[in-house]
Amino acid sequence: MISIFVESIGLLGPGLLGWEQARAVLRGETGYAWQDVPMTTPPILPPAERRRCIASARLSLTTAHEALQQAGGDAPRQLACVFSSSDGDSQVITQIMEGLAQEAPDVSPTRFANSVHNATAGYWSIATGMKQSSTCLSAYDDSFSAGLLEAAVQVADEGMDVLFTASDVKFQEPFFSLRPIAVDYSATLLVGRERSPSSLAALQLTLTERQAATAMPAWVPASFASNPAAHSLPLLAALADPRGQTVCLDYLEQTLQVKVTPC
Amino acid sequence: MPSPIYLSALTATSALGAGLDATLDALQSGRSGLRANDFQLAPIDTWIGRVDGVEEEQLASGLADYACRNNKLAQLGLRQDGFIDAVNRAKEAYGAHRVGVIVGTSTSGVLETELAYRSYSKNGAWPENIRYREQHNLFGLADFVRRYLGLQGPAHVISTACSSSAKVFASAARFLRQDLCDAVVVGGVDSLSLTTLYGFTALELVSTQACRPWDAHRNGISIGEAAGFALLEKQEGSDILLTGYGESSDAYHMSTPHPQGKGAAQAMQAALQRAQLQPGQIDYINLHGTGTPSNDASEDLAVLEVFGAEVPCSSTKGATGHTLGAAGMMEAAISVLCLRHGLIPGGGSTTQIDPQLKANFVRHTKTATVRHVLSNSFGFGGNNCSLLFSRMDA
Numbered sequence: 001m002i003s004i005f006v007e008s009i010g011l012l013g014p015g016l017l018g019w020e021q022a023r024a025v026l027r028g029e030t031g032y033a034w035q036d037v038p039m040t041t042p043p044i045l046p047p048a049e050r051r052r053c054i055a056s057a058r059l060s061l062t063t064a065h066e067a068l069q070q071a072g073g074d075a076p077r078q079l080a081c082v083f084s085s086s087d088g089d090s091q092v093i094t095q096i097m098e099g100l101a102q103e104a105p106d107v108s109p110t111r112f113a114n115s116v117h118n119a120t121a122g123y124w125s126i127a128t129g130m131k132q133s134s135t136c137l138s139a140y141d142d143s144f145s146a147g148l149l150e151a152a153v154q155v156a157d158e159g160m161d162v163l164f165t166a167s168d169v170k171f172q173e174p175f176f177s178l179r180p181i182a183v184d185y186s187a188t189l190l191v192g193r194e195r196s197p198s199s200l201a202a203l204q205l206t207l208t209e210r211q212a213a214t215a216m217p218a219w220v221p222a223s224f225a226s227n228p229a230a231h232s233l234p235l236l237a238a239l240a241d242p243r244g245q246t247v248c249l250d251y252l253e254q255t256l257q258v259k260v261t262p263c
Numbered sequence: 264m265p266s267p268i269y270l271s272a273l274t275a276t277s278a279l280g281a282g283l284d285a286t287l288d289a290l291q292s293g294r295s296g297l298r299a300n301d302f303q304l305a306p307i308d309t310w311i312g313r314v315d316g317v318e319e320e321q322l323a324s325g326l327a328d329y330a331c332r333n334n335k336l337a338q339l340g341l342r343q344d345g346f347i348d349a350v351n352r353a354k355e356a357y358g359a360h361r362v363g364v365i366v367g368t369s370t371s372g373v374l375e376t377e378l379a380y381r382s383y384s385k386n387g388a389w390p391e392n393i394r395y396r397e398q399h400n401l402f403g404l405a406d407f408v409r410r411y412l413g414l415q416g417p418a419h420v421i422s423t424a425c426s427s428s429a430k431v432f433a434s435a436a437r438f439l440r441q442d443l444c445d446a447v448v449v450g451g452v453d454s455l456s457l458t459t460l461y462g463f464t465a466l467e468l469v470s471t472q473a474c475r476p477w478d479a480h481r482n483g484i485s486i487g488e489a490a491g492f493a494l495l496e497k498q499e500g501s502d503i504l505l506t507g508y509g510e511s512s513d514a515y516h517m518s519t520p521h522p523q524g525k526g527a528a529q530a531m532q533a534a535l536q537r538a539q540l541q542p543g544q545i546d547y548i549n550l551h552g553t554g555t556p557s558n559d560a561s562e563d564l565a566v567l568e569v570f571g572a573e574v575p576c577s578s579t580k581g582a583t584g585h586t587l588g589a590a591g592m593m594e595a596a597i598s599v600l601c602l603r604h605g606l607i608p609g610g611g612s613t614t615q616i617d618p619q620l621k622a623n624f625v626r627h628t629k630t631a632t633v634r635h636v637l638s639n640s641f642g643f644g645g646n647n648c649s650l651l652f653s654r655m656d657a
Contacts, residue, residue: 002441052517081512087400097380100457105305112462113518113643116369117401117422122644125512131526133510134646135430137419138401146419149443150434157437174383178395207417207443253415254360 001206002152005199005263006239007161010066010188012037012059013230014221018066025219026240032219037184044127052110056089057120059186060167064124067163067188071198079190080154081121081134082164084147086228087179088117088138090171120165132160143168143228144187145249145256148235151191152205161192166229182223185230195263201239204259211255214238214247235260268436269501270493270652271446272349274340275596277489277583278312282343287600293611293628295582297473297485304374305460310473312487312584313455314339329407331372331398332454337407340452340490349494350412350448357445363416364409365435366450366492367427369588369642371420372398374456404452408492416444422588424642425551427451429591432495432650433508439497450492451592459486459587466518474554474585476578476610477563477624479617481554487584491592493599503599506635506653507540509533513645520558520641524565527551530647531569531637538651540635542570545651547607547631549594549638550622552578553585562639563620570622577625581612591640591648598636598652605630 009019015035016022024030041050041058042065053061060083087093092115099106113119121134135154139146144166151164167186171179195202214234216224224230231249238245238260249256274282278296279289289296297310320335341347353362379393397403401420409418417438421430428451435447453459463469463486470483495505511533513526520527535542548570551562566576579597586593600606609628616624634657638650 049517080510086402093376096458096462097377098384100377100461101381101384105457105461107458107462107465109462109465109467109518112458112465115458115462116424116643118424118642118644118646119517121423121512121646122517125514125645126516129514131512131514131529133433134423134512134644135421135434135510136423136646137421139419140396140400140402140406143402146417149417150419153434153437153441153443156441174389175395178389178393178399252418 001204002156004152004155004191004193004203005195006201006203007190007192007196007199008067008070009239010063011236012063013185014183023240026217026237034221045123049123049126053123054089054114054119055091056169057123059169059184060120060165061124063186063188064163064165067190071190078132079130079163080132080160081124082147082151082154082162083120083136084143084166085168086138086140086143087168090169090175094175141228142251144231145251149256155191155193159193161190164189164191166232168227168229180226182226185227187229187232187236199263201263202261206257208255208257210253211248213250266440268439268505269496269499270503270505270599271496271501272346272494273596273599274344274346275491275593276314276340276343277586277593278314278487279583281339283600287604289582290600290606290608291628293609295473295612297584302455305457307460307464308471309469310485311455312485314488323411326407326410328394329397329403331375333368333372333404333452334407336454336488336490337404337452338411340492341411346492353446353494354413359413359415361416361445362414363435363438363444363447364405364414364418365431365447366405366408367421367431367588367591368401368404368453369422369424369427370453370456370458371401371403373458374454377457408448412448423646424644425587425590426640426642426646426648427588427591429640429648429650430510432505432595433510435495436505439495446494446496448492448494451589452490453586453588454488468555470554473612474581475612476552476554476580477559477616477620478613479615481556481559483555484553485584487586489583489586489589489593491589491596502655503602504653504655507534507538507651509649511647515645518643520561522561524561526645526647527562527565527641528568530649531565534637534649534651545574545635545637546633547601547636548574548576549598549636550576550578551639551641552580554580559620563622566622572621572623575607575623575625577608577610579608581610594638595650598638601633601636602652602654605633607631
């Protein structure tokens, strides 16, 4: 079992515009209403990078920035980063494939540099000056639980605070028919090894034999399930619950069981 | 030294040949695997490190959906050096759910998507045989390796451009120490694709000749492909240890390294610190050494800052090409060969060392006492990882 503490949370999905607002919805204090995810660019990006920055990075940087601010503002703080995304940036993939399908194949240099799975981590470190480890991974539909496990293992083993972000952007045709991710969604958890005065909750993570995964809250639109990062919602609902909960997340052939105890 | 990690099995396949014997023979004799580009799908004026026999590889039965150049190369790699037997031993000893698979790739099976998209552009429909999950998605590589080896432990694919399959060693070491696994198959596989061949050409980072790291006239990389794997365990049972690793971010630029190599130096220092070794104890550094003017200049400053100008170093990319997401693993395998055979491989393609570069770059292969080897891998987005391997008897 691995024990970590959640220091702050960032969240962006349709109708879930930041942790404050989403927590009220997750607690049932306010009703859920669909609203498209606004494509904003976090103000921390320098102007040159802002021009080049791609949709997937804008989305994940927004929740990473929210979590950082919640945890005490923009003071330079050295954190390791874990970014988990099943599919990276669908728009960049489509544009590169189009360029390569031309009679004279051509790729824009900026687009190629943006095609790496760690583009988000690159923009993040440039924007924040963070120079610690950044790890970018994929585990297809289980990318959220795999990323959370990697982040927790880094916290436990290295003793560093870790900023963990899971995000995926929606696909358009023609790739949508191959990978039907229908919504944009990003969630960030800032996690650490020691309990602090501002800790929100303790998490105890255990790999168990396969059990049924905790269901999404009933009000969540069905399309959310298409986004691997949105598989975080049962855990976020537990984090919003003042009594805490134990949630089960699908993890390959096993289950990642997470006991949430509010601080 | 805090809880060492044992490297109990190893294999590598690249342009130097399939398996460790072919790799060692090439390193000892100074043979390069690079050739004038004959990858007909991307007729670019360059040299490449192509693996023979990838096209002919037939995937194991039941895994037809995974058929793509990258997974074929992965299977060709897994079949070498008795690696499957070693994994089976671990599986029997620990159970399939206790053996993890943490592998790196930068482009997975993108070549098949590139070809499928051409067909889509013409016909307005995807071809029948496209399998996005198994071929294109990054996790397709780990999924394929798990199924081929019959493993059910923790798994993910790390994709941080050219440091991907160096970072898998750090991730696996942590999973082992935190007792989520008893053994982990780590590895890296990247294969030739239009995206990388045309993409690096667009960035003007591709050489028209075989790449010449550290050379005064170096003018870019030679793109290669490779598949390498290692089995890491907590339990004693090997002559080689993973003693250190260091990871860092440049926080500087998306496709250019920090000019003073600050992030690279930070990664090397962290690896030394973890291994509790002094710079003077390192017998050889396998450089990232891509052969672009800015990469080598930046890495040279980083090496000087941490090690001074004494420690012998070289880049083996003049032999293998730059195997991108597989480079960390490929060069980890070369580092282990150096430890086992007392070898310091020369950067044979380099003819005239750049007088601006001050590190002790070795041009001709030689034998030496080699107890500790550091291997560097640095990627786009300023993502750095250094690995440190040591002989058990060091």
